[in-house]
Amino acid sequence: xxxxxxxxxxxxxxxxxxxxxxxxxxxxxxxxxxxxxxxxxxxxxxxxxxxxxxxxxxxxxxxxxxxxxxxxxxxxxxxxxxxxxxxxxxxxxxxxxxxxxxxxxxxxxxxxxxxxxxxxxxxxxxxxxxxxxxxxxxxxxxxxxxxxxxxxxxxxxxxxxxxxxxxxxxxxxxxxxxxxxxxxxxxxxxxxxxxxxxxxx
Numbered sequence: 421x422x423x424x425x426x427x428x429x430x431x432x433x434x435x436x437x438x439x440x441x442x443x444x445x446x447x448x449x450x451x452x453x454x455x456x457x458x459x460x461x462x463x464x465x466x467x468x469x470x471x472x473x474x475x476x477x478x479x480x481x482x483x484x485x486x487x488x489x490x491x492x493x494x495x496x497x498x499x500x501x502x503x504x505x506x507x508x509x510x511x512x513x514x515x516x517x518x519x520x521x522x523x524x525x526x527x528x529x530x531x532x533x534x535x536x537x538x539x540x541x542x543x544x545x546x547x548x549x550x551x552x553x554x555x556x557x558x559x560x561x562x563x564x565x566x567x568x569x570x571x572x573x574x575x576x577x578x579x580x581x582x583x584x585x586x587x588x589x590x591x592x593x594x595x596x597x598x599x600x601x602x603x604x605x606x607x608x609x610x611x612x613x614x615x616x617x618x619x620x621x
């Protein structure tokens with residue numbers, strides 16, 4: 421979910437996570453793919469990186485949804501704001517370690533790329549930090565974005581291949597693999613396009 425502003429407490433937690441993540445970046449390296457590819461093997465590099473992103477996402481299936489949760493290191497404590505993080509009137513965000521949708525995508529891309537792709541924890545920023553991908557050109561790891569008139573770019577998921585998406589949907593759910601996502605009326609109506617994140621620099 422997009423959230424451009426942070427509460428003071430959550431901001432301190434996020435800054436600590438970012439600092440720790442920066443210190444551990446070498447440990448999260450993904451072997452040969454962490455090196456910059458030449459032009460001739462750019463497509464192979466994209467596919468290999470995307471497969472690693474999808475694999476990291478698959479490893480998070482079953483982790484709880486937490487509004488505001490997820491950073492470079494993985495699942496983290498969420499929080500509640502005026503509208504989000506609640507289930508049946510109870511604030512679950514502040515007591516749940518997990519991911520929201522953009523927290524999951526930022527972690528998977530950071531981890532799989534060895535720190536070369538460092539996305540913001542904000543769906544709209546992730547959309548604009550990525551290159552557009554035609555639906556017919558989707559590869560595992562690409563990000564799928566969803567929008568409604570009342571909630572522009574309200575959700576992001578990770579294309580897993582085989583017509584499936586891995587995502588963190590909302591409070592009270594777990595990170596899950598959704599089969600045939602673009603054939604499901606709700607998701608196909610809200611589909612706003614696919615993007616492929618760009619490295620730093």
